[in-house]
Amino acid sequence: MNLELRQLRYFVAVAEELHFGKAADRLHMTQPPLSQAIHALEDMLGTPLFVRNRRAVTLAPAGGALLPEARRMLAQAAEIPRLVSRAASGESGRLSLAFVSSADYSVLPPFLRNYRAAFPQVQIVLQEATSDVQVDDLLRERIDAGLIIPPLPEKALPILDYLKVLDEPLILAAPVGLDALGIPGPVWLKDLPRLPLIIFPRPIAPALHDAILAVFRAAGITPEVGQEAIQMQTIVSLVSAGMGLALVPQSVSNLMRPGVEYRALHDPTPLVETGLAWRRDNTSPVLQGFLDLLRKNILTC
Structure with missing residues (x-):
């Protein structure tokens, strides 16, 4: 079954207007192709969606069941451009952040509050870990960033970037x-x-x-x-x-x-010293947004 969003839009328009002529006007098209599209949808689904007679058009039971789901799918489809835009700008997604225990009593709580306020759609996954474990996790790409106590080991210097925080x-x-x-x-x-x-x-x-x-x-x-x-x-x-x-x-x-x-x-x-380490080849927009906000916080402290 190859159900198209266009067919759902046609169906919803007719279901809400309960009149093919008015639905066609709403869709900026003529009535014959709209009627043909609804018939094709009914043939695809194998059941009538509307009860038609000379006086009125009403929803059949199958049409009544389809209407809320069709509205939901159309609403989700309409949300896709914004979802993609938010992901591309770092406003939504997932950030995996590790931290040494001392950061939990200093920089971590206030910065998380600021980050949550600026990027409420980002899911933050927190993990407490020692610096050596964090470096290994960064090298293996298990986390996006880590608040560590430096210095970075020699093996990590070509791969990781570092920013002093405190x-x-x-x-x-x-x-x-x-x-x-x-x-x-x-x-x-x-x-x-x-x-x-x-x-x-x-x-x-x-x-x-x-x-x-x-x-x-x-x-x-x-x-x-x-x-x-x-x-x-x-x-x-x-x-x-x-x-x-x-x-x-x-x-x-x-x-x-x-x-x-x-x-x-x-x-x-x-x-x-406490600082943030991350892979320099990590181009995630979520991570870049995190880093930009962290740098602004450091400059204003």
Whole structure:
């Protein structure tokens, strides 16, 4: 069966007018070809769509069943140019975005709000993952973009692009009670109790891992690594349980846990960078719209 939209338009016009002459005028055509088209449609479907007599035209049961479906199909067909236009301009489609856990407490929530407001028709698929996993997913084209902690590995440099989104200092996350030890406000690492260090495994972010240990070395301290965890919320939970202390990006202080206090450090600390990585050969309009808005957000911050 080769049903055409033109036939459905003819059918709907006659069904709504219940008069072949008026339907022909509405369609800007003469009545004979309209009648022929309706007869051809009925022959194709194998059943009458209209009951005709000298006085009136009425819908047959099959015509009554077809009318709402014909209207729906015509409405969907009318929507196709706009749908294609939205997809071509990045206003609709699907965006797969991964993020490191620290981004969930800093840049991710406000930017998602702005992006959702600007592109409400885009389906956003979010996935929390460490930087190393994200780079692998980008190389294998499993995600469109990822908020990572740099640097990119050498193997990714010819394939991925990168945009810095945020710089923030490291701060201390420690079990509550520093005030009781007479340590108000910002602290020196050398003045803290010798608690185990809670840190993430080096392979997931080697540069940041090494930078954290360098802060301790500069303070003349060789920390004992007590626990390793790959998510910031897990690290903070271990601190709240009294398992040790941690150095975390400043934005993680937005993650409130009973039994944890955050303090600035007197010790010099490096800035922790977060940025967006994506494949430079990804020409998706949805991704391009995402990148354009991200760049505007960075410029206005």
